[in-house]
Amino acid sequence: MTLAGLVIGISAVIGVASAFLILNDDLQENFVRTTPPNVSAVVGELTSDQVQRLAGIPGVEAVEERRATLVRLEIRPDVWFNTMLFVVEDFDDMRIATIDPETGSWPAMDGEVLIERDGRYYINTQFGEQMNFRFSDGTERALTYTGQVHDAGQPPTHMERLIYGYITRATYDSWGLDNQYTRLLMTVTDEAQALPEPQSEAASMHAAPEPDSRAQYAADHLIPVMDFMGKEFVTASVLDAENHPHKFQMVSIMALLTGLMLTAMTLCAALTINLIDSILTAEIRNIGVMKAIGGRHGQILRPYLLGMGALGGLAAMIGLSFALNFGRGLADIAARMINFNILTETDPIWLAPSMVALGMVIPVLLTWWRVDQAIRKPVRVALQNDAHLQTGSSQLHFTRTIGWIPLVPRMALRNLFRSPRRTGLTVMMVVVGIISFLMAANIRSSLLDTVDAVDRTQLASVVARTRTPVDTDAMDQWLTRYDEIESVEYWTTRMSEMLEIGESVGRNQAINFVPEDMAMLVPDMMEGEWLSADRPSGIVISTLMHIDEGMEVGDVMDIKVGGERTSVTVIGVVKEFGGGAVYGTEALASTLGLDTEASNAILIRLRDRSMLTQIRFGRALETAMLADDWSVFAVSTNSDLEAVISGHLDIIARALEVVAVVMLAVCALGLASSTSVSVIERTREIGVLKAIGGRGGAIRGIFLWEAVFVALIGWGIATVLAPIPSEIVSTNFGIVMVQYPFNYKAEIWSIPMAACIALIIAILASILPAQAAARHSVREAIQSV
C-alpha cells in the first residue's frame, strides 16, 4: 500500500510538472508560431500601396489587412450561430496572425470558406457543401465549406460561442458590402522610436513623447500617420503578442493542480511514516538488541535507509510510465480545452532521474527521522517495546463520555488514541481527501450558481438586436401574437469610444442606455450604486472593465458616441459575467443626442423560461422578424449566455474533480495503511480476542469501526474546513480565469455524500487488513511480539 501510495504521490507530482512544462512551452509556441500582432487598428480603406508604405516604416515589422465581419452562420435549419469571418489578403503569404491548414482544401478559393477547427462541434456541414451566412444588413449569402484550419491565436469557439471563418478578399469584395474601413494587424518592433526622416509617415510616428511601450507608441501615433496619408483613423488597440490570451488561466490551473498534487505527495509521505512506524513496531526490539551487543548508530540506521530508498526508487520506476502518460493526458485535455496542439514529442531528459531521486529522497529522509528516534531510545525501553500496546487513563476519561456506545465500537474508538500521531496523520489524509471532494463539489456548485446568476439578474429570456432602431409601439403591437411573452423592454445600445487612455485612443465599448423603470436587469452591485435620475452623467461598468481595465468608481472620462462627446463618471460596478458592459441612463443618451424612443435592443421575458422554450422561441422570433422585414441582426437567449459561462468554467471544475479523485485514492491508501499497521501492532491482541471466543466477524468489526471513526472524524473536520478553501478558490479563481468572482455557494448535498464516500473508503480500506486480522492463527498471534 505504501508502494502504491508512493507511486501515486510521486507520479501525480511529476505528471503535473510534466504537463505544466509541456503546456507552458507548447501553448506559447503555438501562439508565437502564428506571429501574433501587437497592434490592431481600424482605419479608413487603404490601397495595397498604402499598406506597403506602412510596412516600410522602420520599426514596423509587418502590416497586414485582416478585415473582420461578424455574421450569423446557419448551423442547422433556422439555427444561427455567431461567426467572425476574417478576410485574408493572401492565404499563401500570411505574415501576421497566421493559421494552419488541417483537413480539407487549402487555401480557400473565391466563394469558399475555411472554418476554425473548434467550430466543428457546432456545424453539420461536410466539405464541399454550402454554408449559409446572414449579414448585418439581413442579406444572406452562401459559401462552400472546403477546409478546416487551426487558429491558435483565437479563443476557442466552445468558450466564446463564436465560430471563426476565413475567406478571400475577392469573396469579400464580391459581396459589395458598404464598408469604408479596414482592419490592420501590425507588428511593431523596438526601432519604432528611431526614425530619422521628417515629413514622412515614419517621422509622424517618431514625433511622440515618452511612450509606455513600443506597441502603445505605434497605436498612439498611427493617427498622425493616417492624417499624413489623408485617411480616417477609427481606433487602435495594443495587443499582447507575447502571451496567449489564455496563458494566465492555464498557468493558474496548473499551479493549482501542482499545489494540490504536492499535497497528495505530503499525504504519501504520511503513508510512508505509517509504514516505517509499523516496521519499527516489530523492529524496535531488534534495534535494542543490536545496541545491546554494540551496534553503532550508523550501522543500525543504514539497512533501513537502504531498504526504504530502494522502495522509493522502485515506486518511482513503477510510476514513471504512469507519470509521463498522466502528464501527457493532462496536457492533452488542457490543449483540447484551449484549442492548441501539443508540439513536444519527448519529455525532458531530466524528468525520469528527477522522479527516481524524488522517490528515493522522501522515504530516505522520513526513515532517517523515524529510525533515528527509535535508535535514540534507551536499550531497556527498546527491549521492553510495549508502548504501542498501552493506553492512558486520559483517553479513558474522554471515552467515558461515550459509554452508551456498544463495547466493540467503543473499543475501536479508544484504540485510535493508542497511537495519536498515526491517527492524526490518517485523519489528516481523510480531511484532505474529503476537502478535495467538497471543494470540487462546492466550486462546481459555485460555477452553477454563477450560471444561475444569469437567470436571477438578467431577466430577459430572449434579446433581439436590430440593425436599425425600431418603433417600439409598432414592435409592441407586432409582439402581441406571442402569448408566451410575459413582458418586453426596449433598450438603446450604441458603440462608444471611451477616451480614458488619451485624447485619441480609447476603448470601443457598447453602452446600454436603459430606461428609468428598467426591469430586465437586477443589478448585482459589487461597488458603488446603480444608475439614477439624480446622476444623469453617471455610468455603471461591469466586473470585467473593473478588474481587467482597472476602471474604478469615481473615474471620470469622456465618451464619444456618433461624434457627440460628453464627460461621464463611473458610479458603480455591477457583477456581470462575460465581456465588458457599460450602462447609462436615457438622460445620458439624450445628452449625446440619441433618440431613446428608437431602440435597437428588444428584451423579452417569457412565461416559461426553460432552456428549450427559450431556444425554440428565439428561433421562431428571428425567423418571423426576418419574414416581416424587421431589421433583426441577432437573437440571443439566456441559454446561450449560460453555455458561454459553462464553457469557460468547465475546465476548472474538471481539474478539481481530477484532483479530488487522486486525493480520495491517497486517502483510501492512507486509511488502509493505517489499519494494516494497527493489525500488525495488535496481532497478539487479535489472538487473545479469538482465544476468548471472538469470531472473524467480531475481529473485522473492530478494525472496521476504527476505520469508520477515522473517516467520520476526518469528514467532520473537512466539513467544517472545506468552505474556507472553497470560497477562496471560487472567488479568486473566477477573477483570475474570467475576471468574474464566482458566487460562492456551498453544495449541501455534498456533505452527506462526502460522509457516504468516507464510509465507503473506510470499508474498502479496512476490509483487507481486517480480513488479514481475522485470519490470524490464534497460536501464532498470541506468541507474536
Added chain:
Amino acid sequence: MSTVIQLQSASKTYSVDKRDITVLQPTDLTVERGEFIAVTGPSGSGKSTLLNLITGIDHPTGGMVIVDGQNFGGLSESKLAHLRGKLVGIVFQFFQLIPTLTSLENIVLAMDLVGAIPGGQRRKRAMTLLEQVGVGEQANKLPSRLSGGEQQRVAIARALANDPSVLIADEPTGNLDSVNAEKVRAIFAQCAADGRTVIVATHDPRGLEQFDRVIKISDGVTTETPRTVVSAPVAAQ
C-alpha cells in the same frame, strides 16, 4: 463424573526447514468434569502445546481432541472460536487483557463476543466475577493501572465470563510474586471445588499437592503421577 476432555492419540508435529519436529507425541488423556489437574514439565517440554490442543488454539497433526463432546478437529475457525469462548476459559501467563478496556469491560467483551449470557445480565455478572476474584474495586480501571496480580485475577474473571465447564491456565503464576501467585492458585482451587474442570500448566513445584492429578510432560511425552488427595480448598480472597 462425566468425561469432559478426551485426547485420543493426539499429537503435534511442526515442520521447520523441511524437518519434522514432534513437540507432542501421540497422547491419550481423559479428564473428568470437576478435575483439578496440573501439567508440569520444563520449558519447551510441550505443556503449552498440550493446552493449545485442548483449547483448540492449535490443531493436532494426529489423533483427536474432544471437549464436552465436540470434536475440535472438524470445526471451522469461526465455530471453534465460538465454542472455545463458550466451553473453555483461558488464562494466559502475561494476562493478555485488552489494554483499552477497563477490567469490567474486558469481562463484558468476552460475554459480548460469545453471546451465551443474556445482554442485560452481563455487566452485573462481570461485577460479580470481579468481586469473586477479589478485584471488584478495580472494575473501572484500565489494566495498565493494575498490579500484575490484579491483572491476572481480572484475566481469571474474564475466563469465567461465559461460565465455561473447563478452565485452562498456562503458567498463570509465572509472572507473579509469591503472594499473588498464592492468591491465584487459591482461586483456581476454588473453581475446581465449584465443579469446574481446571487444568493448569506450571513449572512451579509448589502447591502441586492441591491438584487431583499431575501430568508430567517431557520431550512431548506425558506421564501421569498417581492421584493425590486434595485437602480442603483454599478460599478465594
